[in-house]
Amino acid sequence: MAAADSPAATLRRRDLCSRGIRLAGKMRADVVDLLDTYVERQGLDASASVSAVEGVPVAAVERWDEQTGTQRLLENLAAYRAFRVLLAQMLEEHREQLGEADAALGRALASVLLQVSAFAYHLEELLRLESRGPPSEEGAPAPPAPHLGLFERKLRGLGVLRELAQWAVRSARDLRQLTKPSPGGGSAPSRAESP
């Protein structure tokens, strides 16, 4: 708690949040571009409706404004760790499916995967500042890629990228909330949340 309140910690948090917001903005722009490319290269309809895909973190949230800072960080971190796995799976499937035939799409996927990893790291750093530390990833094996047909995999990929685009917007908003001085936007865990 003391670390979370020190001026140095406050400055560090603000700095991490500012950089995180910029990273989220860049990530979103790249994901939107990637979505256009993905839809085109996979022969999909851009307006295709994709129902909730199992294992894909959903950005939609109720009472968003009532969340504590720690809740925001934890939910974001869980989401980006999941996206890291999902994008890696997509990249692997893409390589198996097309090999070097569509290097541009592969590179775009890899670039977004890198940004997702960087963002997850940012979130872990922010959680460390809260003296809480990020939840461990050890012992939680990555869920295996479901056995889907080619078309289902394409639709799943579309769902992944769409949700990631939403998360990128949400994350920027979440980080802005963390920089607000009000108690509601603070990152300190409530009594109820303390381990």
Add this chain to the structure above:
Amino acid sequence: DSHVQYERIGADVTMKCGSMDWDAAVTWTANGTDIDESHLNGSYLILKNVDLTHSGQYSCYEGSSWHLKYQTYLGVGTPPKEPVLMCRSNNYPKGFYCSWHLPTPTYIPNFFNISVIHGMREMVCEKDIFPKNRCHIRYLQLFSTVKYKVTLTVTNALGKNSTTLTFDEFAIVKPDPPESVVAKPVPNNPRRLEVSWQNPSSWPDPESFPLKFFLRYRPLILDQWQHVELSDGTSHTITDAYAGKEYIIQVAAKDNDIGTWSDWSVAVHATPWTEEPKHLTTEAQVTETTSASTSSFMPPPTTKICDKGAVVGSGAVAVCWTAGLVLAAYGVLFI
């Protein structure tokens, strides 16, 4: 009993006088004026190919007693065409509103029903008292990829029509224009204008949902706009204004991440600072003055401008026989 009936433009309308027999002697009036018997078939009133002028109160009176036997209001109109529906969020993330209108009037009363579906959930659209053709919805979720489906149905006595809009949460975000735009000259800077504005008051939380801005400006004498996009702050200094020219300036706003640009703000006008013009005398006054005093007004041979000792300002004159050349140069600039 008074009745109401609605008929289409161009229809033929037959009105019965209540329970009176066909061969009863009756008098019909329209808005209090007797209707000619040529429009009667027995006691029935026949109106052929009705138009809007036929709308009004029709009354039927028993022939001899003048008892009112039947009364109806006739409204002539049309079934509704497909309504025009628009939804927009100018107060993100609180909610959004939808507003509607008919492309052409029906001339008879219409009833509007709106439904808003988000996934499996039907949402309540609270009708505004004013304007009547608008309702607003509170967001229950944010950052959803599930689209909203808004269906507006308009019904009147002659028919119904509907339209549906489908959109996602981010697409309809469009702030109101910035407010209180002010443009001022900058003292001693003939090419600068300082512009400031405020976030639209309808935008609920600019700290968490910051806006970015687009400023456009041009001198009144030109058609081409200059544009500047500003990612933060609510002020900007224009540094490349043409000296002495009146400018028109507008600002638009957009959420930093999502949605579309607002409409342009109200336009403001401003002219950059200019140095106060020095007042000059005619040659005759120069001659008169120099005859009274000696060399104080005589510029040195190399001087092309007015004597520094000359007073600038109202009521004062400066002596300078090359002033005409300077004036001519300024004149070219102001054309």
